[in-house]
Amino acid sequence: MIARTTLFLWIAVWTVLALLWAPLVPALAETTRVLYFHIPAAWISVLALAWSMGHSLAYLKRRRLEHDDQASAAAELGLVFCIGATISGSLWAKAMWGSYWNWDPRETSIFFVLLIYGAYLALRSSIEGDERRARLSAVYSAAAFVTVPFLMFIVPRIYFSLHPDPIINTGGKIQMDPRIRISFFALLIGFTGLFFWMLSLRVRVLRVARRFEAVDAERAGSAA
Amino acid sequence: MPTRESSFAAAWAILRKECRSEWRTRYGLNSALLFAVTTLTAVSFAVGRMGDRTDVLAALLWVVILFAALASLAHTFVREVEGHTLTLLRLTAAATPIAVGKLLFNLLFLGVLELVTVPLFLILMGAPPPHWGLFLGVLALGSAALATAATLVGAVIAQTRGRGALFAGVSLPLLLPLLAAAVSATRAQWSGNPVTFELRLLAAYTLALLAASLLLYDHLWED
Numbered sequence: 001m002i003a004r005t006t007l008f009l010w011i012a013v014w015t016v017l018a019l020l021w022a023p024l025v026p027a028l029a030e031t032t033r034v035l036y037f038h039i040p041a042a043w044i045s046v047l048a049l050a051w052s053m054g055h056s057l058a059y060l061k062r063r064r065l066e067h068d069d070q071a072s073a074a075a076e077l078g079l080v081f082c083i084g085a086t087i088s089g090s091l092w093a094k095a096m097w098g099s100y101w102n103w104d105p106r107e108t109s110i111f112f113v114l115l116i117y118g119a120y121l122a123l124r125s126s127i128e129g130d131e132r133r134a135r136l137s138a139v140y141s142a143a144a145f146v147t148v149p150f151l152m153f154i155v156p157r158i159y160f161s162l163h164p165d166p167i168i169n170t171g172g173k174i175q176m177d178p179r180i181r182i183s184f185f186a187l188l189i190g191f192t193g194l195f196f197w198m199l200s201l202r203v204r205v206l207r208v209a210r211r212f213e214a215v216d217a218e219r220a221g222s223a224a
Numbered sequence: 225m226p227t228r229e230s231s232f233a234a235a236w237a238i239l240r241k242e243c244r245s246e247w248r249t250r251y252g253l254n255s256a257l258l259f260a261v262t263t264l265t266a267v268s269f270a271v272g273r274m275g276d277r278t279d280v281l282a283a284l285l286w287v288v289i290l291f292a293a294l295a296s297l298a299h300t301f302v303r304e305v306e307g308h309t310l311t312l313l314r315l316t317a318a319a320t321p322i323a324v325g326k327l328l329f330n331l332l333f334l335g336v337l338e339l340v341t342v343p344l345f346l347i348l349m350g351a352p353p354p355h356w357g358l359f360l361g362v363l364a365l366g367s368a369a370l371a372t373a374a375t376l377v378g379a380v381i382a383q384t385r386g387r388g389a390l391f392a393g394v395s396l397p398l399l400l401p402l403l404a405a406a407v408s409a410t411r412a413q414w415s416g417n418p419v420t421f422e423l424r425l426l427a428a429y430t431l432a433l434l435a436a437s438l439l440l441y442d443h444l445w446e447d
Contacts, residue, residue: 131446142440147397
């Protein structure tokens with residue numbers, strides 16, 4: 001209860017501070033403000049993917065359905081954050097670059113993450129049986145894991161990026177105004193906390209659902 | 225525990241069995257060839273000859289190959305499930321030799337498919353002659369990566385409800401890096417630019433996928 005309230009207040013207060021107290025980056029003008037929501041969403045999409053893949057590998061090793069719960073819940077939430085990052089990024093791209101979608105390396109990589117989530121969840125929904133679903137989707141997740149470093153490596157080499165880290169971070173992270181940096185990292189922590197809180201809720205729901213199913217099956221067995 | 229030699233023998237036997245059962249009906253190869261030619265015709269008919277646009281040609285070539293592969297490479301596993309022969313097959317060999325045998329078959333299958341599609345493509349699209357050594361190298365490495373990814377996903381997909389319908393979409397994330405590298409390499413060999421980076425990347429990707437596959441094949445079937 002206390003943790004939840006703290007999280008809520010933390011995000012609320014830092015959102016207000018980020019919008020009113022922190023200055024704008026000159027090169028980005030008013031669009032600076034998307035930074036406090038877009039980058040945390042993008043970061044959580046990647047974090048959730050890593051979390052999901054890590055638990056998939058753990059499932060293949062230990063064969064405990066708790067790992068599968070973590071993997072699937074992280075993928076579902078990751079997809080939501082990933083859609084948020086894609087849409088906010090696309091709107092920002094329209095404002096700054098003049099088009100919603102241009103296959104910039106960042107756009108390509110977020111699209112790729114979106115694609116993995118989509119394929120993973122579509123695959124899950126079409127497999128019957130808890131064990132089999134857990135096993136096969138973990139196999140797929142592990143295979144998709146292999147592609148990630150290659151994509152990070154090849155995409156920037158083939159396409160040229162206009163994404164603004166080079167603009168904000170020329171010569172390291174020194175030139176960013178400290179107020180922007182503080183609000184940004186505070187919100188990054190806040191949204192990461194939000195993700196893990198939502199994740200724990202989802203995992204608990206999955207666990208309860210499985211227990212109900214087991215009870216139902218038992219009851220049906222004793223009635224027959 | 226099977227010895228190393230017996231695993232190789234089993235994989236070899238699976239490959240021979242696949243070839244034989246494919247040769248008896250030729251159903252898979254016929255439909256794949258027909259599909260490839262259909263895609264090729266659609267592409268060629270829609271854009272006409274474009275000998276001077278090798279950048280577009282490189283992309284179209286890989287789109288045709290990708291479509292042909294996606295339409296046919298899950299077939300080896302789906303056939304076992306639909307014919308109810310998978311259980312029997314699994315009694316005769318372990319998971320890894322079965323999957324390796326099927327991977328070799330898919331590689332061969334893709335080779336035959338390209339033997340027909342690629343020359344036809346070059347002729348129909350009026351492509352300038354490629355640097356044969358580099359071109360064939362890119363084709364071989366790209367096909368190896370394609371077959372490796374498709375075999376692993378095909379084995380997973382065969383156990384789902386959607387099967388064929390899901391195969392293309394679920395394979396796509398694994399195929400995107402190879403598609404990007406293969407297209408850029410094909411483009412580079414036509415315009416005379418160096419392709420070593422892309423070739424190395426394709427080789428590394430194939431090896432990484434193969435290594436992951438060999439570790440994962442064991443988990444494909446259990447129940």
